[in-house]
Every structure is written in structure tokens, then in C-alpha cells.
Amino acid sequence: MSDFRIRRATADDIPDIVAMLADDPLGARRESPDDPAPYRAAFETLDRDPKQRLVVAVRDGRTIGTLQLTLIPGLSRRGATRSIIEAVRIHADERGSGLGTRLIEWAVEESRREGCVLVQLTSDATRTDAHRFYERLGFEASHVGFKLPLV
Template sequence: MILRPATRAELPAVLALLADEERVVDPASIVVTESYERAFTAIEGDPRNEILVLVDEDQVVGCLQATYIPGLGKGGAERALIEAVRIRADRRGGGLGRELMARAVERARERGCALVQLTSDKRRTEAHRFYASLGFARSHDGFKLAL
């Protein structure tokens, strides 16, 4: 199992993971729009952002986005924000999510981050139990404003 930054060729596989959590979506059915291309290019070119993929035998089985945020809190240390965590629906339950998150946390630690934070939709109760099992604590309430 390899964790590494996603390549442009893997963009359809990442989008397929994000398209539906409950079923496997064929990456060949994904239309990569100009907006997706633009976003991927921006992420790829930003040293504080990365789309990471977990690859098993040339197949993308998981992904997440990590953003490294500088701040004045925690003694001026960076924090890692993890979003869009997904494991292929047919590969769940075998520890891949735990491995993906452990490796992402280690990557943040190696970068010098003082903490890792994430948000999760309130309806994703299974995901909340999963994050709690990894040691993440519910310490804040999050707010969003759609624009």
C-alpha cells in the first residue's frame, strides 16, 4: 500500500471516490470538468495543499485532501486540516481508512504540525465513531456559510 500525492491521471479515480460513499463509481464514468482541472492544478501547485491517494496494486483505494495552515496559535506552528477522506466502498472494513489516516497524521507530524484537525458532516455518524477511535476529540463546533 502506497500513500502519495495524486497525479493528474488519477483525478477521475479521486472524483469517483468523492462522488458516492455508498457504492463504487467507475472512474471512466467521471467527467473531469474545467473546474475540476483548475482546482487540481491549484492544489498541485500549492506547497500547503495536497490530494493524497492510497494505492494498492495500481488502484486508488482511498484519498484525502490535506491543507497545512500556518498560524500564530500553538507557538506559531502549522496545523493540518484533513478533508474529503474516502475509502472505496468495496474496500471498507479492512483497516484501509485507519492506515490512510495514520499515514496522513504521520506526514503532518514530519512536517512539524502541532495538530491535525478535520470536520465531518453531522449526518456521518459512522465516520464520527471512526475518527474518535483514532483519538480525534470533538473539541469545537464548526460553522459554514455557503457563498
């Protein structure tokens, strides 16, 4: 599993990232890979923000995984910075290979390097396999999440 590298995403990676986001039942309902404009605009915002880390895992020029890490400074926990891991996706051909573990380990280490005291993530309630995966990596289900759609 060491034959890949994790690097910051570029605009050229957008189609591959969006394809991975859309490659499951939830993503298929939420994503529109045929309309790249909103993804390009979002990428530009992410790319300018020093608190965002949108990364891809690449092997032999092929994007095989992605995640977004967001650093959030705050007043709670004595002025602590925390990080949030979002949009973890592994290419269908790579699932079960250990790549997801390596991406999460990268995000945790990057969070430590940035001085974070806590790493958080959310996972849709229907993604029970993902919940078991995160628990195996030491994450604990500790909160109840709420969402309010605005569009």
C-alpha cells in the first residue's frame, strides 16, 4: 500500500473527485458530475482557504482516494483548534485495500502537526460499514448530529 502518494488536490482532480463522491447510493442522489461549474467554484474557495486541506491519493497518475480536512480554531476547550474530516472516498477498485486507513491516518497526523486537540468526523446514519471502519480506527460515536437544509 506504499505505492501511492497523498497530495493537495488541484483543479485537474475535480472530475475524479466528483466521480468518487457520486459513486454510491447517497452520492448518486446528491452529485451532478455532468455540471462541473459548482465544483470548480467550490474548489477555488477551498484552494484559497489556508484552513482547508482537500487531498487526493494518487497511484501511477490515477486518483484513487480523496478527503477534505478542515481546521477550526475556537474558544471552547480553552481556545483549542479542532479538525473535521469530510468527504472520505475511495475508488471502487481500491476499497478494502487499506487506503482508507492510510488517508485517515494522514488526516490525524496533519491535525496533530497543526496543533489540533481533537479530530471529528460525521458519517451518514445509513453508512454502517463506514461507522465500523471509523470505530476500528479509534473514533467514538459521541454526539447526535442535526442538519437543516437551506436549499
